[in-house]
Amino acid sequence: MSRDAATASAGFQWDDGLRRLADRAGDRHAPWRERVIAACEEELRRRLGMAFTVRDLAGEYAGASAWFLAVATETAPAHPEAWEPSVVMDAAFGRFRRHAADFHGGGA
Numbered sequence: 001m002s003r004d005a006a007t008a009s010a011g012f013q014w015d016d017g018l019r020r021l022a023d024r025a026g027d028r029h030a031p032w033r034e035r036v037i038a039a040c041e042e043e044l045r046r047r048l049g050m051a052f053t054v055r056d057l058a059g060e061y062a063g064a065s066a067w068f069l070a071v072a073t074e075t076a077p078a079h080p081e082a083w084e085p086s087v088v089m090d091a092a093f094g095r096f097r098r099h100a101a102d103f104h105g106g107g108a
Contacts, residue, residue: 010058017090032082041093
């Protein structure tokens with residue numbers, strides 16, 4: 001898969017994660033998901049800084065499964081419903097994408 005295709009694919013996954021998060025916004029687990037998302041965004045800031053592109057973010061996403069679960073379980077150890085990567089990790093990347101130097105408002 002080319003780098004541009006990988007970036008586009010990641011963007012679709014992030015958008016889907018944001019939609020899934022919105023669908024679950026009113027449930028009792030929402031506060032824990034938000035805490036894990038905030039912790040993931042902090043980890044992304046640490047890894048990428050504030051000067052990055054969407055392509056850089058997609059590159060980090062490719063390896064995020066290596067660190068996501070550790071961040072999630074440390075942040076919400078008694079709340080495994082807040083660890084679902086297809087919702088929480090993807091939404092965190094979708095939100096963080098808005099800080100990319102080349103993000104122009106596409107996606108969710």
